[in-house]
Structures are given as structure tokens and as C-alpha cells.
Amino acid sequence: MRRDARAARVKVHWISLIAVLLALTAALAIQGYTHQLTSTDEDSRPAGDRASAVAEDPTGEPILDTRDGVDTAAPKDGSLALTFDDGPDPVWTPRILDVLEAHGVHATFFLVGTAAAEHPDIVRRIIAEGHEIGTHTLTHADLAGAPDWRTDIEFDGAQSAVAGAGGITTSLFRPPYSSTPGALDKGTWDVVEDAGARGYLSVLSTLDSRDWERPGVDEIVANSTPPDEQGQILLMHDGGGNRSETVAALERLLPELQQRGITVTTVGASADLAGTVRATTPVEQFRGTVFVSTLWVSAAVVALIGIGLVIAGIVMVVRAILVVVLAAHHRRLAKQRAKRRPWIYDGLVSVIVPAHNEAAGIEAAVRSIAASRHPVEIIVVDDGSADDTAAIVEALRLPQVTLIRQANGGKPSALNTGIAAAHGELIVMVDGDTVFEEDTVARLIQPFEDSAVGAVSGNTKVANRGGVLGAWQHIEYVVGFNLDRRLFDVAECMPTVPGAIGAFRRSALKRVGGVSDETLAEDTDLTMALCRDGWRVVYQEDARAWTEAPATLGALWKQRYRWCYGTLQAMWKHRGAMRQKGQAGKLGRRGLTYLLVLQVLLPLFAPLVDVFAIYGLFFLDPMRVLAVWLGFLAIQLGMAVYAFRMDGESLKPLWTLPLQQVVYRQLMYLVVIQSVFTAIAGNRLRWHRMKRYGSLRVPPATANAG
Structure with missing residues (x-):
């Protein structure tokens, strides 16, 4: 009997140690996946690096609905859907929000899930000020050719992060490293189809400010200015690096567009899309809160270990x-x-x-x-x-x-x-x-x-x-x-x-x-x-x-x-x-x-x-x-x-x-x-x-x- 008792105590020792190490390993794995694999540099690299373009979108329109067949849409003439990728960023997103508020403009923010989980206060401000939310994957991953397990994590994790941080879910999705419909390649199209099967509308762009290159305010404004009255979707960035040029360009661009009579708004409003964002159900909110909390705990654990x-x-x-x-x-x-x-x-x-x-x-x-x-x-x-x-x-x-x-x-x-x-x-x-x-x-x-x-x-x-x-x-x-x-x-x-x-x-x-x-x-x-x-x-x-x-x-x-x-x-x-x-x-x-x-x-x-x-x-x-x-x-x-x-x-x-x-x-x-x-x-x-x-x-x- 004593030997059995001693064996039980030893098991408790090692079970406790193994449990701690497994929990630590899980925290490190989460932190490693969600942060060390995250890269928002050079967001708009040429998509043709992967494969030749295909013509699954014959109209060339930027909003792709593959939930039941293939439907496309575009902003109405005289409108411009202003979109921002790679945020939220604790420095630049609030400054961009200040500029938008000053000009009475609403925009669509395609959020990276890990950033949303880290800065839920900014996500809540985006929603409270009437802007639209879309997802940009969990870690800004290029999903073209990615294994199924990673694709699941990137989609579900991004949605859970948005739900936990902002209390909403969204049907808008933008594939990382995508650009205009004309540059749509086979790899990105596969991602778009997969997104449709998951209930998402995929949103590309028609105008690329190329602000991620930091070419100067004048060039960003020139790249962002529509050539005519045709509806456009403008790609800009509120995260992924120094966005001071983006802020300065917005302060010049928005008054110019308003003087031309162009309506600057969200993707949903520009294309009359209803129900792009809705409040979470209690189950979705619980899952989102748990997910965000898990990311916070793992980050805290890694920080403490680092110290x-x-x-x-x-x-x-x-x-x-x-x-x-x-x-x-x-x-x-x-x-x-x-x-x-x-x-x-x-x-x-x-x-x-x-x-x-x-x-x-x-x-x-x-x-x-x-x-x-x-x-x-x-x-x-x-x-x-x-x-x-x-x-x-x-x-x-x-x-x-x-x-x-x-x-x-x-x-x-x-x-x-x-x-x-x-x-x-x-x-x-x-x-x-x-x-x-x-x-x-x-x-x-x-x-x-x-x-x-x-x-x-x-x-x-x-x-x-x-x-x-x-x-x-x-x-x-x-x-x-x-x-x-x-x-x-x-x-x-x-x-x-x-x-x-x-x-x-x-x-x-x-x-x-x-x-x-x-x-x-x-x-x-x-x-x-x-x-x-x-x-x-x-x-x-x-x-x-x-x-x-x-x-x-x-x-x-x-x-x-x-x-x-x-x-x-x-x-x-x-x-x-x-x-x-x-x-x-x-x-x-x-x-x-x-x-x-x-x-x-x-x-x-x-x-x-x-x-x-x-x-x-x-x-x-x-x-x-x-x-x-x-x-x-x-x-x-x-x-x-x-x-x-x-x-x-x-x-x-x-x-x-x-x-x-x-x-x-x-x-x-x-x-x-x-x-x-x-x-x-x-x-x-x-x-x-x-x-x-x-x-x-x-x-x-x-x-x-x-």
C-alpha cells in the first residue's frame, strides 16, 4: 500500500510537470504562429509571382460572391469605396480615424486577426464611428496553396478575433497579397472560391495607392485619384509600417474627391450590399472572447518568459x-x-x-x-x-x-x-x-x-x-x-x-x-x-x-x-x-x-x-x-x-x-x-x-x- 502511495505521488509530480510544459508549449506555439509568422510588409506584391492569370471574373469587377455560383459586383458610379488593410495599428489607425471623422467619411477596414486581438479598443472605435469591418486572415498569410489546416485557422481565427474584439461578425474578406481583378491568378481564385464556400464576399481593389511603398504624398494622391466617375475600390493601409504618408495623403485626397462630387464610403454602401456586418450571437461572442483571451494569455506568458x-x-x-x-x-x-x-x-x-x-x-x-x-x-x-x-x-x-x-x-x-x-x-x-x-x-x-x-x-x-x-x-x-x-x-x-x-x-x-x-x-x-x-x-x-x-x-x-x-x-x-x-x-x-x-x-x-x-x-x-x-x-x-x-x-x-x-x-x-x-x-x-x-x-x- 505504501509503495502504491509513493507511486501515486511520483505520478502527480510528473503529471504536473508535463501539464505545465504542455501548457507552456501551447502558449509558445500560439504566440509563434500568430506573431512570428505574421508579415504585413509589402502587402501588395505582384500576384503574378504564383501563376498566370485566369478569367474566372470576366467582368473585371472587384467584389466576388462565390457562395452559390459566381456573382460579381462593383461600386456605383460616382462612388469610391475607401479600404484599409493590415490594421489595426496602435499609432496609425487612430490618426486615420481622426482624418476620416474630420471629413465625415466612412471606410472599410480589413483587419488582421492578431492585430485586432491585440488592440480591441481600436476595433471598437472603428465600429462605434460607423466604419465597416472585413477580415484579412489571422496572420496576413498567403493562402494560395496553403494546407487545409492552416486555411481553417486563418479564416476561423480572424473571424473569432473580430468577434471577440468588436462583438461583430463580417462577411467581407480580402485575400492578402491580392490586388485588382485584372491581376487575379489561379492561386488567389482558389482562395476566393474557398472564401465563398465559407460564406464570404471577396473584395479586391481597382485603385492601388501603393502607399506601402512610401513613394511620397504626391504619388499616393495621384495613385488614389479616380480617372473618371466610374465606381472604384481604393486600397490603402493603416498598418504594416510607417503610414505617415498615408495620413498626409488622405488629408489632401478627401477634400479633392468631395469637391469633384465623388462619394467616399464603405464597400457595402458603395455597392448596395446589405448585411455585411452583424452583431455576434452569444455563442460567437463566447468563442471570440475565449480566442482573444487565449492570445492575450499566450502573449503574456511569452513576455514573462522573455523577462x-x-x-x-x-x-x-x-x-x-x-x-x-x-x-x-x-x-x-x-x-x-x-x-x-x-x-x-x-x-x-x-x-x-x-x-x-x-x-x-x-x-x-x-x-x-x-x-x-x-x-x-x-x-x-x-x-x-x-x-x-x-x-x-x-x-x-x-x-x-x-x-x-x-x-x-x-x-x-x-x-x-x-x-x-x-x-x-x-x-x-x-x-x-x-x-x-x-x-x-x-x-x-x-x-x-x-x-x-x-x-x-x-x-x-x-x-x-x-x-x-x-x-x-x-x-x-x-x-x-x-x-x-x-x-x-x-x-x-x-x-x-x-x-x-x-x-x-x-x-x-x-x-x-x-x-x-x-x-x-x-x-x-x-x-x-x-x-x-x-x-x-x-x-x-x-x-x-x-x-x-x-x-x-x-x-x-x-x-x-x-x-x-x-x-x-x-x-x-x-x-x-x-x-x-x-x-x-x-x-x-x-x-x-x-x-x-x-x-x-x-x-x-x-x-x-x-x-x-x-x-x-x-x-x-x-x-x-x-x-x-x-x-x-x-x-x-x-x-x-x-x-x-x-x-x-x-x-x-x-x-x-x-x-x-x-x-x-x-x-x-x-x-x-x-x-x-x-x-x-x-x-x-x-x-x-x-x-x-x-x-x-x-x-x-x-x-x-x-
Whole structure:
């Protein structure tokens, strides 16, 4: 029953994530289709680019009714139907409306659906001032040869946008990139027939102002002036670019036409067409409102993601600069300390090794510690192992090793048992899957010369770094963990002394009550407790320990899931540090904030980044998207090279870094997502013990080099 309950919770985690990603993908797809594919430039390009002209309209009249056969119509003599395409535009449409109102003229506006949805207030003004509405597709798409699914979207979407924005429906339609009846080609005729089947009248033009070319006011006026009294349909534009020349031309053209006695009006009025526009039914209004709202929401989502990406990019760049600068400062301080005479501590150092089913690596771990140049006592606490861990330790017969057996109580219990049995004032804690170099202990205890230091973190290295997964973890340890520890040291806000290698003052441990079992990250919990008690926690980069990393993705998931969840627990437990002063305040306002932003919030945002990147490849400039990705990869590579040089590591594993960004990073943010879901749900995660592989070896004396 418990297993079923856990499975159900996991399903909720992933169902929620998938639902969010699907909703995001839908929003991006809508935004990408409706905006990135929209183009209103050069609206009146020559139609003959597609096919030769055909004579389906033998009269040459501009209004085509193909709803039942083929009927045509034209404006009455002495009239001019004034039409505008590609709007509404927030700048130019209101100015054009002002000119029309000043001269008492009504016109027909063929609206692009996406623009209508973005500016419903302008659509409502157009209708309120008595002008006529037609549609110009949803995204100004050339429908000649378009697949049926896109044609459906363009017609239905445009009508829904007009309904949602203005509360009306229209039977007037103008195909984008169309012009006069004489230029009607096969592709456009197919669109006209399709429009008729959908209940539309298709409206072409007889006069083209060519204002989209911006040829100058005089030429626009000349192109727009009828040569005689024959009825005309004039094509102008209120959107798609700078229409200042159109506004100026209208101010000259309208008085001239009125002086000639030409009636300037709408398409419907000029051709005595009744019922071109009607009010929506409740169903049509609902559909239109939902459609417009969907476009608004998708636009808002994309805008928020864009803002988030900018913020995330700034944070990543600032973090890179900060980490590199402070790491360099930490290295300078370390070199200055190295020039001084080493601190000689003649006391005993107690090394505690908690062990539960560590038979695969316990011999290598204990032997490496026993080979330390500094005198140590080794206390191995066998925490209810079901394998030969205890027997292996006994068989070593090393004089400085003490074996304590206890019933399984967990790692914190084993550590506290070891602390109680230890004789040294300085206590080193090391995992049973970790080996030391000969000088590790001696180097690790050097910072205790400063009486304010309560704990020291060593430099953890991945021992089994062969293969791509091992290389990825090796990079993460060197670049992520150790660079951050240098930053934390300088900023005096170290949140974690790793269980693989850490040293502590007995008095400091006593003051905080030993190792707590209240979280799954006992090392982080303990370190934060020490900081809140006023102790400094520092990083000793030359005190190296070699640990066995997970060798499979499943094992890695379990380990990082426990780490992440435990860290969240510790952050919540010690949130009070945000309000404290001194060393505790540094942990809270510096350390916890850094962890929250870099290890919680950014990973939670990471899936959106990946989905947006895919969106960019399809709907934005793919070269620009690729350039941004390569730029961030270059930053990561620069940090990696710097960190590897600081640690004296070979740069060869860095060839896997691009793959790490594509695969490993996704695994890590999925771990964070599941951990956060688990924490929010209030579920207590059980301990996930990592499988051991027996890959550890006692490091040779030459391991100290570099």
C-alpha cells in the first residue's frame, strides 16, 4: 500500500510537470504562429509571382460572391469605396480615424486577426464611428496553396478575433497579397472560391495607392485619384509600417474627391450590399472572447518568459564573474597562508567513518586514512551492516582503528556514536566510500589555527571519473562544488561541509548538539547550525579526498534527490538566519539566498528555458538562438577551464561539457523539481543509499602532486 502511495505521488509530480510544459508549449506555439509568422510588409506584391492569370471574373469587377455560383459586383458610379488593410495599428489607425471623422467619411477596414486581438479598443472605435469591418486572415498569410489546416485557422481565427474584439461578425474578406481583378491568378481564385464556400464576399481593389511603398504624398494622391466617375475600390493601409504618408495623403485626397462630387464610403454602401456586418450571437461572442483571451494569455506568458530569461542570463553572468573573482581572491589568500610556516598541531585527530554495507570500499577507505602523515585515531562505526563491512575492518588489524558495532540507526546516529568515542579535540568525518591522500588530514586541520574556525571543508574529487557520466560528475565537483566553496569561504557563508571530507572542533560540535537527524542532508544541517552558532566554516582546497560517484543514472538520481531534498529541509530549518546578525546573518542573507536562487529557482525555471529555445529555433532567428546558447556554453567552458586549472586537473574531460548541458543539466533540474514537489506536499523522503562498486584504491604518494 505504501509503495502504491509513493507511486501515486511520483505520478502527480510528473503529471504536473508535463501539464505545465504542455501548457507552456501551447502558449509558445500560439504566440509563434500568430506573431512570428505574421508579415504585413509589402502587402501588395505582384500576384503574378504564383501563376498566370485566369478569367474566372470576366467582368473585371472587384467584389466576388462565390457562395452559390459566381456573382460579381462593383461600386456605383460616382462612388469610391475607401479600404484599409493590415490594421489595426496602435499609432496609425487612430490618426486615420481622426482624418476620416474630420471629413465625415466612412471606410472599410480589413483587419488582421492578431492585430485586432491585440488592440480591441481600436476595433471598437472603428465600429462605434460607423466604419465597416472585413477580415484579412489571422496572420496576413498567403493562402494560395496553403494546407487545409492552416486555411481553417486563418479564416476561423480572424473571424473569432473580430468577434471577440468588436462583438461583430463580417462577411467581407480580402485575400492578402491580392490586388485588382485584372491581376487575379489561379492561386488567389482558389482562395476566393474557398472564401465563398465559407460564406464570404471577396473584395479586391481597382485603385492601388501603393502607399506601402512610401513613394511620397504626391504619388499616393495621384495613385488614389479616380480617372473618371466610374465606381472604384481604393486600397490603402493603416498598418504594416510607417503610414505617415498615408495620413498626409488622405488629408489632401478627401477634400479633392468631395469637391469633384465623388462619394467616399464603405464597400457595402458603395455597392448596395446589405448585411455585411452583424452583431455576434452569444455563442460567437463566447468563442471570440475565449480566442482573444487565449492570445492575450499566450502573449503574456511569452513576455514573462522573455523577462525571466533576461534575468536568468544576468544572474548566470553575474554568478560567473563573482565566482571567478572570489575564487581568484581565495587562491591568493591560500598562497599567502602557504608561505607561512605550517601550524603544528601535536594533538590527536579523530577520524570517524560511519559505515552501513560498505564492504566494497571500506578497506581502501580505512587503509588510506591509516596512512596519514598526521597521527590519527580511526573510529569505524558499523551501523547495522548486513554485509561483511565489520569483518573486513577487523581483519585489517590496524592498531589505530577502533570498530564500534551498533544497530542500524542512520548516519547521524553513527556519527554521534563516533563523536562520543573520539579522544581528539579535532574530529574528521569521512564517508565509507572515500579515500584520503597521505597529507589530507594534516592539510585539513591547518585552518584551525584560527580559533574562530569551527569546521573545515576539504576538496572532494571523483575517483571513478571514467566514462561520460563519470566525467560529467567530475566536472560538476570541480566547477560547481569547489568553485562555489571558494566563494562561500570568502563570503563567510559556507552552507555545507561535505560528508566525504570535513573537519570539526569537538567544542563546536558539542555546542550545537552534535549531528542532527532532522534532515536528510545531515552535513548541510550541521554546517548551517555551526554558522548560526557563530563559527566560521572555511574551505581547504589542498586537502583532497577521493570519493566514489554513482555509476548509473538511476543511482545518480537517488543520490541527488536525497541531497536536494535534504538541502531544502536544512534551508527551511535554518531560515531564521535571514534575520540574525553576525556569522548567522552572513549564512542567511548570503548563503541561503545564493542557494535559493542558484540551486532552487533557476533549476525550476530551466525547463522553460529549454522549451523556449526549441520555440526560438522554429519561430525566431535560429542563428541568434544558437549564438546565445553558444555564448552561455562559452561562459561555462571558461569557468570550467579556470576551475580545472586551479585544481591542477587535466582539461581532457571538458570535451563532454556540451553534452552535459544537453543531458546532465536536465537530469539535475528534474531532481530539483521533484524535490520541491515532495517538500511542498509535505512528504518525508526515505533514505536512498547509493550502490557501491568497489572502484576505490588507496592513492599513491604521487597523488599529492598538482
